[in-house]
Amino acid sequence: MQTDQNFHFPVLVGDIGGTNARFAILNEGDHEPRDIIVVQTANYPTIDEAIRTAVLDRLATRPRSAILAVAGPVEGDEIDLTNCAWVVRPHEMIAGLGVEDVIVLNDFEAQALAVVALDKGSFEPIGGNPAEITATRVVLGPGTGLGVAGLVRTTKSWVPVPGEGGHIDLGPQTERDYQIFPHVERIEGRVTAEQILCGRGLRNLYVAICRADGVEPILATPVDISSAGLAGNNPQAKETLDLFATYLGRVAGDMALIFMAHGGVYLSGGIPQHILPALKTGHLRQAFEDKAPHSHIMRDIPIRVVTHPQAALVGLSAYAQNPAAFQVGTEGRRWQLA
Structure with a gap:
């Protein structure tokens, strides 16, 4: 299990559900994400297109890392979502979106992280x-x-x-x-x-x-x-x-x-x-x-x-800011720019 998991900021955090996806850019020192963008997954053919169009094209800040929580088991280099047609392909994200580092967690890992961060x-x-x-x-x-x-x-x-x-x-x-x-x-x-x-x-x-x-x-x-x-x-x-x-x-x-x-x-x-x-x-x-x-x-x-409306993003943010407080296994779930 890897425990030394420092991230390069800014960090894109994303909570990808079956119906809605929520994104935000986290700067170093932010306790909670700001300028949260919510999209309906059915409105975009891929997660990469949603990130590019709804997030990166709107914001001047370019993330260096991405921490995504997805609804479904995280296995292999192509991650299918349980109740959504999107497929997460981290290698393509690194090549196409300009990030250096992608971690994909289960969405309820993020919810679990949140209950000690809220x-x-x-x-x-x-x-x-x-x-x-x-x-x-x-x-x-x-x-x-x-x-x-x-x-x-x-x-x-x-x-x-x-x-x-x-x-x-x-x-x-x-x-x-x-x-x-x-x-x-x-x-x-x-x-x-x-x-x-x-x-x-x-x-x-x-x-x-x-x-x-x-x-x-x-x-x-x-x-x-x-x-x-x-x-x-x-x-x-x-x-x-x-x-x-x-x-x-x-x-x-x-x-x-x-x-x-x-x-x-x-x-x-x-x-x-x-x-x-x-x-x-x-x-x-x-x-x-x-x-x-x-x-x-x-x-x-x-x-x-x-009752917090963006609990998962708070959990991901707490992990990004202080990864040593959590033992999150990232083997097979972290992809980095070669």
Whole structure:
């Protein structure tokens, strides 16, 4: 594992999701990125074109390094994104964009870095011990997909642990679950956490509830469903949010046990922020703590919703400014000008 990872400034930081990509230029000494540029991935054929047109053509500052967080596993010299048509080709970036150094991380590594870089005002607590504990943490992010990462604490630094935890199995427990789950869309016979705990999953769940109730789904988008659920004017939409919070609590609790995350579980992404009132009703916390025989452990583990709109970029910026504070393995994920 490489730990000596100093960067040449200015640094281009980028958070590449399935729907939106966020970029900023970071100068040495900046605690947070400035002049953040947000683009829709569908509007550009390639990531290189998006960077060239939306960032470099607008700004006078030319970056020397690039640190990118992408939604998907980072493997090889051509990195496919899970929910986006872009392919990241670092050698082509170095040749075509004029940068000297490219590092590509998983997007939830960046979210994990962020939870120790953000201030207390960037979180909304939902139960557990309110004290700030320097201990291992977990991040989950329902968005275009479901991202999961750990942040393990060593004696001197933080170690982000990326993964594809959103693709674990999610199954029924209650009688109501058994009525609904036969109607949930499957992938090759499986119901994964991401099939429910993301934007399209929210609608999957809503449609399954409607079918279990024998009513026609009338709400077309996740925004429509969440808005109606929060307003309480559609019973299926309201139950969708209640069960979304319950299932998110179950998965978050599982991840907390896997990592023994005494430092807390952090919920990032746009969905938790949008449906925050539904997450604070008690369904989330009750399901999170319902982990017999370890419920006593779960009661103290805090859940915090990340409310900062650009958390991933803050995490990447903290890493760029002080790489020694983090043990980020870059073997096979860092490309430099020969």
